[in-house]
Amino acid sequence: MTSRNTAFIACLLIASYPAFAGQIIDHTAAHSHDDLHKIPPAAIEHAKATLHVAYGHTSHGSQLISGMSNLDTFMQRRYNTPRGFYAYNDGPAAGKLDIDDNFAPGDLGNPNRLAWAQRTREYLQDPANKDVNVVMWSWCGQVDGSESEIGRYLSLMSQLEDEFPKVVFVYMTGHLNGGGEKGNVNLRNQQIRDFCKANNKWLYDFADIESWDPDARKNYMPLKANDNADYDSDGDGRRDRNWAKDWQGSHQRDYDWYPCPAAHSQPLVANLKAYAAWDMFTRIASQIAGKSGR
Secondary structure (H helix, E strand, O other), X not given: OOHHHHHHHHHHHHHHOOOOOOOEEOOOOOOOHHHHHHOOHHHHHHHHHHOEEEEEOOOOOHHHHHHHHHHHHHHHHHHOOOOOOOOEEOOOEOOEEEEEEOOOOOEOOEOOOOHHHXXXXXXXXXXXXXXXXXXXXXXXXXXXXXXXXXXHHHHHHHHHHHHOOOOEXXXXXXXXXXXXXXXXXXXHHHHHHXXXXXXXXXXXXXXXXXXXXXXXXXXXXXXOOEOOOEEOOOOOOOOOEEHHHHHHHOOOEOOOEOOOOOXXXXXXXXXXXXXXXXXXXXXXXXXXXXXXXX
16 A cells, blocks of 8 residues: 555544544444444554554453454455454464454453553563554453552553553453442442543443443443343342343344354353454554554
8 A cells, every 4th residue: 555545544534533532432332243344444454554452361351352353254254344354463464453462461450450560561661562552451350449449550551651652551441240330340440431531541441342232222231230241131139131142042143243252251242342342443543643644
């Protein structure tokens, strides 16, 4: 692609994604295969050519990668997209998104609430990783902490942003645990959301994405939904239904959703995490293009 075409595409992408609207990635971002397919192909290609992502996680965070792993085959079958269009690779490779998956051990709370920050710092200081321009870490269950502990997480992320201004740091909420609106997990997730909105941060809202089915007609979090998509359908205090299983059962496999591993959850949930991730990557790439002046 010529530099003139690259500049033109970058301008289109920047115009398509307003700065603040592209910061919060939740169920209002790409939340179905149709939403994903509507993202301009040039935006997907631009993300693959621009981003070098480092992603740290343990089991819950693997849902995003599991969904991305089977996505390309599904989209080929569903929309006849070119083979490899949604491909990724651990390391730079032509036509693929570069993701250093599990770039460091642990997650945001494992082995403690501090190690991830120093591991990130050491990773980015290594000349071998000088091309990395996006860093993401996920939670497992430890978002269920105190207000001050989450405040410490937000402070550590902000410090890393100051130290590495050329890197986009993606904040995350933690997974649902069945506590509902008044539960501590939702309160701590809302603390993260409020901070990101107030300070114009990038947020991959893990909890919100897994709170809504692809039709986005009902928020299951207030119905005490947990990470497995179990929820209380009749208000008696017991989780008696599973919205993801119900949706999968009423829609065509390999046409409306696709099988894939989903640690602690259902395949559909990993599907949703993958759609949102690609949406986020295209938005981040457009922002990077704008800042670099390309």
